[in-house]
Amino acid sequence: MAIGTVAYLKVWIPLTGLSIPCPIHAATGLYCPGCGSTRSLSALLQLDLADAFRYNSLIYILLPLYGCYWLLQRKKKTKLAQGMLVAMLVLAISFGIIRNLPAFSHLAPPA
Template sequence: MQDSQVDPATARQGVRRLGAPVAVAATIFTVCGFVAWADPTTPGGVIPVCPTKALLGINCPGCGSTRMLYSLLHLDIANALRYNAVGVAALVLLGAAYLTWTRGRLRGRKIRGWQHLPWAPAVALTVTVAWFVVRNIPFEPFTGLRV
């Protein structure tokens, strides 16, 4: 076989390896398209209010995430950070994890990323709980974190 020819079995294996990352990318693209269309920054729109906020009157750690994503899609970083700063950081980390996972799938072996570090789950849980508590403290400057 010449160097310029690709073995069909190798090509099929490469397509199988990329099946899951392509499915995840398609899902992300679909969700982003829906959020861009739905415009969660307009009250009374298609996307409902967070159940935690509606039922309990407090902000959950994810409150503002849809508006944050909408703002990021419109390259409005300041508003994205205002809606959910921890969510912006989480998206950066998830993007890095996705790229590491995809690169590992392409190479046919697992590549360790930040999410495989032994302390990563504890840090993620601690940051999430702290964000939940801090953004619900009922006096300034913490009330500025509410959305």
């Protein structure tokens, strides 16, 4: 899967200019919590950490939380793992709402 992702980001998009559009943004004009993730991962592959974080900061907040969730699952701490999962879901929904408010427009991915 990692090889396919890197090929998509480093070969397919630069050659064709075609990437997967966000259906939520296309239908509503609003940014979903995942908008900008493709550009963020592409910037990360080029080691441009500032742009990677600017395109979608949520994925870099969720990654460590997911790691904690995974560890809790492995240690059979089911209630804590479920709480972590709920926290990640609330965070993602909140981020999706907040990034569309004018006062937080800096959280929207740059065009």
